[in-house]
Amino acid sequence: xxxxxxxxxxxxxxxxxxxxxxxxxxxxxxxxxxxxxxxxxxxxxxxxxxxxxxxxxxxxxxxxxxxxxxxxxxxxxxxxxxxxxxxxxxxxxxxxxxxxxxxxxxxxxxxxxx
Amino acid sequence: xxxxxxxxxxxxxxxxxxxxxxxxxxxxxxxxxxxxxxxxxxxxxxxxxxxxxxxxxxxxxxxxxxxxxxxxxxxxxxxxxxxxxxxxxxxxxxxxxxxxxxxxxxxxxxxxxx
Numbered sequence: 635x636x637x638x639x640x641x642x643x644x645x646x647x648x649x650x651x652x653x654x655x656x657x658x659x660x661x662x663x664x665x666x667x668x669x670x671x672x673x674x675x676x677x678x679x680x681x682x683x684x685x686x687x688x689x690x691x692x693x694x695x696x697x698x699x700x701x702x703x704x705x706x707x708x709x710x711x712x713x714x715x716x717x718x719x720x721x722x723x724x725x726x727x728x729x730x731x732x733x734x735x736x737x738x739x740x741x742x743x744x745x746x747x748x
Numbered sequence: 749x750x751x752x753x754x755x756x757x758x759x760x761x762x763x764x765x766x767x768x769x770x771x772x773x774x775x776x777x778x779x780x781x782x783x784x785x786x787x788x789x790x791x792x793x794x795x796x797x798x799x800x801x802x803x804x805x806x807x808x809x810x811x812x813x814x815x816x817x818x819x820x821x822x823x824x825x826x827x828x829x830x831x832x833x834x835x836x837x838x839x840x841x842x843x844x845x846x847x848x849x850x851x852x853x854x855x856x857x858x859x860x861x862x
Contacts, residue, residue: 669850725792734780739792741790
């Protein structure tokens with residue numbers, strides 16, 4: 635069964651460092667998302683990506699965040715200068731054309747900022 | 749904007765007992781409704797969704813949910829739970845129209861005891 639894969643599963647970094655979280659969505663999917671979940675809180679939408687551009691982003695997704703799909707398979711989330719409050723589980727998801735709301739999620743990347 | 753409230757953060761039940769996980773939503777526009785499940789150390793997986801039509805929706809693993817527009821609710825039910833149903837369950841909503849972002853509730857941890 636096709637699946638979304640995320641790397642790394644866990645990353646520990648120092649405040650102020652750059653972090654790149656990687657995702658390989660399901661190959662024929664067209665819509666891509668990043669969500670995050672701070673421990674004990676809701677799963678929050680960060681950004682959606684379609685047709686090689688951001689289609690929507692949340693207030694959380696400020697100038698420190700960026701996404702790209704560099705090679706047609708990977709979908710990355712970059713945090714330029716991490717803050718303590720960026721510590722969270724980050725989930726990548728992809729969605730096929732016409733499958734409304736049927737997101738396929740990866741297992742998540744846990745980011746710990748010290 | 750849409751919001752989701754899951755009234756119970758934890759629900760313990762005994763095996764073979766029925767269970768109901770409650771979800772209420774708020775929105776000024778028409779929405780689609782979803783339940784996702786997250787098993788330990790896995791990504792979120794779609795259980796069922798309501799887009800239109802019959803208000804009683806059946807999903808995988810014997811779960812069902814009923815959309816109640818007047819009460820703005822979408823409660824999840826299962827008549828007889830198994831140990832393997834132990835997981836975290838997330839209710840989510842999106843605006844109608846296309847591939848819109850999902851807005852999640854905080855989740856309900858269901859623990860099924862022998």
